[in-house]
Amino acid sequence: MQLLLIHSDYIEFEAKRPTKMAEEIDDQARKGRLEEALCAFIAVEKFDEDDPEAVISEGAKQISDLAEQVHADRIMLYPYAHLSPNLSTPATAVKILKGMQEALSRNYEVMRAPFGWYKAFTLSCKGHPLSELSRSIKLGEGEVVSEALKSEAKAVSYWKIMDLDGKMVDADKFDFTGHEKLKKFTNYEISKARAVDRVPPHVELMRRLEMVDYEPGSDPGNMRYYPKGRLVKSLLENLVLDKAAEMGAMEVETPIMYDMEHPTLKKYLDRFPARQYQIEADKKKLFLRFAACFGQFLMGHDMTISYKAMPLRMFEITRYSFRREQRGELVGIRRLRAFTMPDMHTLTRDMGQAMEEFRKQYEASIAVLKDVGLDLGDYEVAIRFTKDFYNENKQFIEGLVDIVQKPVLIEMWDDRFFYFVLKFEFNFVDTLDKASALSTVQIDVENAERYDIAYVDEAGEKQRPILLHCSPSGAIERVIYALLEKAAREAEQGKLPMLPTWLSPTQVRIIPVAERHQARALEVVKELGFRTDIDDRDETVSKKIRDAGREWVPYVVVIGDDEQASGQLTVTVRANSTPKSPAKAKMSVEDLRRQISSETAGKPWRRLPLPVRLSERPRFI
């Protein structure tokens, strides 16, 4: 609704001639005049049709607010189509106008000019600062609250713990001795309690290590990544990409924005509990993807697939997926509005193949997390399913628990509220006892139908596949969050925090003692390879060593007269050191090269994203 509000000495109108859509009025209502009145010119718009009642109350409120301010006792409601290019139907407009008249009549003397007539009017504007105002009323900015978000509130969950023997115990009766993290995770999931007394440690770390930072020039939860952060992300992305390829996935790429009015997508939006970013281009309303599902399913819809191609896996690293998470949820990089999500979808022939594939992806996810540096002890397992699915597949579920060799949290629903019948997640529990999901796989029994995805079986018949959604690692940013939080926890326990060597931005730091050692230092950089840099700043050796420690550099090499003479290196190995006593070792360049090679074998590698000489580096924070 568009409003043009004018505080007038008087307003006078006379209806001259009806248009096609004129409302019927008696002769008396064709003329009107109000003295000392607030005159509201009103255009009712297309999207007001969604919720006329709300528009009436909001419009009436805006008008009475201003009437209050300018001390007007009389209000003229004057339909004025020219305020908007996008008008509602006449019926809605009349309904809303009448509704506003009724609402305002309680406190004001209200007159309404007839709708749909050519009218002559005379208006005398008072001309004080508040005498001419316009207002646009848009309800909720056209926000879509998905059915899934609503049904989530209705879903009744049964919370259990499944032990290694396959027995399910109510979560509140389980003996959590020896499973403290599972207990914290369970509490977190059930009670949703999350009072926190401090900022999580990764927030300071991500900035101090010059990896990630807030970007005030963007929307909250959209971060900037400095070279070291970009490097770490890139390495993690490449690792997951490799693992997906190993699993037999085909990498694809799909658009990041989609048409809101696309019939299939529209329905899917309602099944996904997330808020979208919406943008408008030309006359189209678009939303930014919150996962790669749409793109891959739309692709799947157009594909010709034989049973021989099954299971068929498509993979994409979505940079970015967007979810407009609530403002207060965004802390550091634990939860973001723009995040990088490895997203794989698998088409399987039937539930049997789907379950087999589910188990494989479950095991693959464990392996991926292990590769990035997170062990089974670092996260807790949740398995969620419908009651029906459980009753038909008890042994299968028990098998999943058996694989991780520890009790897991179970959530069971009476009915299927969502598009899946079975899912698991691996949840990282941080030092503040907050849990966040990393890897996840879901068995989707709904979207093959919705997107009309089919394959042809041995008999030449079209069949609906069962779909799997899988993120083998979870969002890349969240993996970084988990690694930083894990390091922070270890630091609290008196260990030296660090990233795995293959992920460390600087793998080896060379510190020449004096200027005359720089030539040798540069030689070593060349011979060694890896991401090796050299601290050639005009600082003391002590200062340089301290700085290398603050950067979590795994291998620190000091080169002075002795090393220059002997050709041996003095290496401080961070992994073996403690805060009080550095672990120093004498080794040759070749020894060190071999050690790092074996430590980073099979992992992605990228070159140093910064100048080799520290003296040439900018500071980002």
Added chain:
RNA sequence: GCCUCGGUAGCUCAGCUGGUCCAGAGCGAUUGACUUGUAAUCAAUAGGUCGCGUGUUCGAAUCACGCCCGGGGCUCCA
């Protein structure tokens, strides 16, 4: 969206019962000295419309109101 805390030098912050300890400290930067052997070398210099606006006052970084931006919390989390 709501509650709450905050915005002072490139960074982290002190000052904030209004007036010469009010424009400061540490780090960083620059320059000079030192050429250094395992966790912060010494000295000098430069840097700020104290988020923006309005008001109160003889006088505002300091008080009031409004606005903008950010942190944390709530709501939410297939």
